[in-house]
Amino acid sequence: MGSILSGAEAASLVRSLPGVDAVGLEARAADLGSRSIKKDSKAWAIDTAVGMIDLTTLEGADTPGKVRNLCAKAVRPDLEAPPVAAVCVYPAMAGVASEALSGSPVKVASVATGFPAGQVPLEVRLADTEAAVREGADEVDMVINRGQFLSGDLERVFHEIRAVKAACGEARLKVILETGELVTYDNVRRASFLAMHAGADFIKTSTGKVGVNATLPVTLLMMQAVRDFRAATGVQVGVKPAGGIRTTKDAVKYLVSVNEVLGEDWLSPHWFRFGASSLLNDLLMQRQKLTTGHYSGPDYVTVD
Amino acid sequence: MSERLRVKKTYKLYVGGKFPRSESGRSYPVTTPDGTELANAALASRKDVRDAVAAARKAQGPWAAQNAYLRGQILYRAAEMLEGRSGQFAAELAEAAGAEARETLGTVEEAIDRLVHYAGWTDKVASVLGGANPVSGPYFNHSKPEPLGVVGVVAPQDDPLVGLVEALAPAIATGNAVVVVASGTRPLPALSFGEVLATSDLPGGVVNVLSGKVAELAPWLASHADLNGLDLCGVEDADLAAELEAEAAGTLKVVRRPGGSGGPLDLLRQWIEYKTVWHPAGMAAGVGGGY
Numbered sequence: 001m002g003s004i005l006s007g008a009e010a011a012s013l014v015r016s017l018p019g020v021d022a023v024g025l026e027a028r029a030a031d032l033g034s035r036s037i038k039k040d041s042k043a044w045a046i047d048t049a050v051g052m053i054d055l056t057t058l059e060g061a062d063t064p065g066k067v068r069n070l071c072a073k074a075v076r077p078d079l080e081a082p083p084v085a086a087v088c089v090y091p092a093m094a095g096v097a098s099e100a101l102s103g104s105p106v107k108v109a110s111v112a113t114g115f116p117a118g119q120v121p122l123e124v125r126l127a128d129t130e131a132a133v134r135e136g137a138d139e140v141d142m143v144i145n146r147g148q149f150l151s152g153d154l155e156r157v158f159h160e161i162r163a164v165k166a167a168c169g170e171a172r173l174k175v176i177l178e179t180g181e182l183v184t185y186d187n188v189r190r191a192s193f194l195a196m197h198a199g200a201d202f203i204k205t206s207t208g209k210v211g212v213n214a215t216l217p218v219t220l221l222m223m224q225a226v227r228d229f230r231a232a233t234g235v236q237v238g239v240k241p242a243g244g245i246r247t248t249k250d251a252v253k254y255l256v257s258v259n260e261v262l263g264e265d266w267l268s269p270h271w272f273r274f275g276a277s278s279l280l281n282d283l284l285m286q287r288q289k290l291t292t293g294h295y296s297g298p299d300y301v302t303v304d
Numbered sequence: 305m306s307e308r309l310r311v312k313k314t315y316k317l318y319v320g321g322k323f324p325r326s327e328s329g330r331s332y333p334v335t336t337p338d339g340t341e342l343a344n345a346a347l348a349s350r351k352d353v354r355d356a357v358a359a360a361r362k363a364q365g366p367w368a369a370q371n372a373y374l375r376g377q378i379l380y381r382a383a384e385m386l387e388g389r390s391g392q393f394a395a396e397l398a399e400a401a402g403a404e405a406r407e408t409l410g411t412v413e414e415a416i417d418r419l420v421h422y423a424g425w426t427d428k429v430a431s432v433l434g435g436a437n438p439v440s441g442p443y444f445n446h447s448k449p450e451p452l453g454v455v456g457v458v459a460p461q462d463d464p465l466v467g468l469v470e471a472l473a474p475a476i477a478t479g480n481a482v483v484v485v486a487s488g489t490r491p492l493p494a495l496s497f498g499e500v501l502a503t504s505d506l507p508g509g510v511v512n513v514l515s516g517k518v519a520e521l522a523p524w525l526a527s528h529a530d531l532n533g534l535d536l537c538g539v540e541d542a543d544l545a546a547e548l549e550a551e552a553a554g555t556l557k558v559v560r561r562p563g564g565s566g567g568p569l570d571l572l573r574q575w576i577e578y579k580t581v582w583h584p585a586g587m588a589a590g591v592g593g594g595y
Contacts, residue, residue, distance in 0.1 A: 294555070299530065
């Protein structure tokens with residue numbers, strides 16, 4: 001998978017990428033966010049968004065019981081509502097999730113590689129990945145080492161992603177760039193291409209553990225990178241915005257952007273995901289509003 | 305020198321502690337009974353109802369968690385602020401009714417007195433409506449009044465200030481949050497009353513005031529699943545009231561029918577639910593018997 005570049009080639013290619021027009025990018029994102037989606041289109045968007053959620057719980061206080069509850073909700077979020085795409089947990093909970101989700105279409109995603117900071121030795125990160133896969137993870141969400149990236153050691157970041165990809169085996173690899181810590185759009189573009197050249201199946205914005213999470217402009221930028229990457233190499237890579245997406249309105253903005261920037265090829269859970277937890281309840285309340293004709297409330301969805 | 309132009313007030317909604325225009329961008333002229341235009345008020349839409357309920361829901365928990373004494377202080381503060389602006393309210397009431405300000409000052413004073421009255425109730429409701437229940441077993445059994453949650457109010461149409469205060473104050477005194485649809489033809493005193501509340505340390509969202517058409521807004525309130533109570537005291541159309549009550553039943557709301565009467569205690573009791581707890585008492589608790 002991915003390209004056949006060596007680390008040095010990838011690093012030099014990434015360094016030669018043009019800078020990002022920040023003003024243009026933000027204006028484009030604001031414009032895409034202003035579309036009004038109503039009635040049938042909204043109903044479609046809600047169900048599509050539900051089906052793209054990586055229902056996530058990444059807390060120190062996660063218990064097997066809590067993860068099982070979340071899995072039950074993932075399989076059947078509401079009467080008639082479609083199942084979500086995956087349940088995203090820590091490696092220690094991957095086994096529990098895998099057991100709870102067996103026989104369902106919902107995938108098990110596990111964060112790994114010293115999530116969320118990634119500041120642990122490579123051996124530990126690889127062992128973390130292998131453990132997650134052994135426990136039944138279908139997808140691995142890795143973090144890049146931002147310290148290495150920001151200090152300019154792009155080759156090392158590249159090789160680490162490669163090594164993790166190899167450790168994943170059959171599991172799909174999502175590479176978390178943690179855009180809030182990369183600070184600039186130029187860095188996000190560089191990290192996106194670096195991850196894709198290193199073999200990422202998905203590029204993901206954030207861990208949800210820092211102040212700045214997924215924003216529409218950053219996700220738009222990553223969508224453009226994914227589109228350009230396929231045009232150049234023929235390899236399709238998915239995008240996963242994560243953290244801070246809480247309302248149906250936000251989710252619809254992202255779907256509009258996917259459709260406009262990437263087209264229908266990406267409008268499926270295989271290629272686009274939302275990393276979210278509270279978003280699902282808002283989608284379900286909006287869904288209930290459409291089916292019953294009156295506004296719903298938090299009493300009619302689960303307390304997570 | 306030319307004559308000074310009077311600055312006209314823009315009457316806006318009061319939602320979540322802010323004064324927004326209607327989400328719909330609409331407004332409507334408010335007139336005196338003889339047709340003289342007084343001001344434009346925002347014509348709220350169903351989305352304003354949605355926003356107001358969301359704001360009320362967010363504010364209700366923390367408001368109920370405040371101690372009763374503080375809630376009383378804040379209601380008393382609202383009375384103080386209203387007292388300080390009694391001239392303005394008397395003038396607004398007079399214009400709305402086509403009367404003289406000196407005739408309506410008494411009405412403002414009545415509203416102030418009601419606020420003070422309910423301010424006094426906040427820390428007494430629990431002991432008056434709740435308490436220990438006699439049970440034939442080795443238990444302490446207590447009932448405690450708790451706020452119902454978020455209450456929608458259609459305020460009286462022809463009594464724009466006292467009627468409003470009489471509907472609001474008992475609900476918030478016990479820890480509920482409220483979404484009010486003000487009098488359709490005389491909304492200005494209610495909208496100004498929002499300013500009084502905003503400057504009384506009442507947390508934003510505990511009271512939300514919408515102006516507009518009852519027939520347009522009330523059905524959205526009645527059917528909203530995140531509302532726990534519905535006060536129909538200002539619904540004059542009997543058919544509409546019946547429809548609203550049926551809608552409210554669909555999502556299990558407590559409803560106060562139009563024309564409902566009763567003293568302050570009945571009004572306080574309206575937006576309350578009781579929590580009853582059993583505690584093993586005496587030897588039963590010690591030796592593990594009696595279970």
